[in-house]
């Protein structure tokens with residue numbers, strides 16, 4: 017989700033307004049996802065690098081998070097969607113963490129769909145955390161270093177039960193990964209769209225998915241002719 021600040025700036029509004037409008041896009045994309053039969057959506061909401069932003073903006077984002085969670089909780093219950101979080105969520109402020117934990121617990125039994133929020137998330141940190149986890153298992157004599165393969169590493173990530181994403185969409189014209197799901201996106205299709213996140217609603221989402229549908233995924237192989 018990128019471009020909230022630029023969206024606001026173009027309208028002479030504070031960045032906070034861009035983030036609020038961006039929150040409405042999350043709702044719109046969740047609803048579009050339901051309509052389109054997309055069972056897992058992951059939103060990169062706050063990166064481990066976003067702490068570098070001005071204190072006031074960080075505070076605003078951390079206040080927005082619990083507000084959005086309680087406002088959109090009904091969509092989760094109505095559609096059997098489990099809320100998940102990836103990232104070092106222990107680093108979030110208590111008030112945000114509390115609401116996040118509450119909604120995650122309230123939706124824990126749902127298995128039909130997943131809504132994943134990347135919060136205080138950095139992919140390099142996730143990989144380092146996975147390495148630590150495996151190292152501790154080796155130290156405890158539970159794991160043989162020789163058996164650490166791709167599957168073992170994938171199993172030590174933050175949400176090991178979720179499949180790799182098929183498509184990664186970034187808004188606002190930026191064409192970077194910015195430390196997002198480096199491992200999991202190895203074979204994903206990347207779609208970069210010009211819209212700022214607050215303008216990214218169902219129509220733009222469908223257009224992005226149409227681009228994805230036209231891609232020819234070979235996973236390193238060749239197509240039979």
Ligand code: IPE
Nearest residue numbers: 017018019020021022023061
């Ligand atoms: C995305 O929009 C906001 C977050 C996910 C924190 P930005 O705040 O990065 O917007 P620009 O890049 O300044 O326009």
Ligand code: MG
Nearest residue numbers: 018019020021
């Ligand atoms: Mg940005």
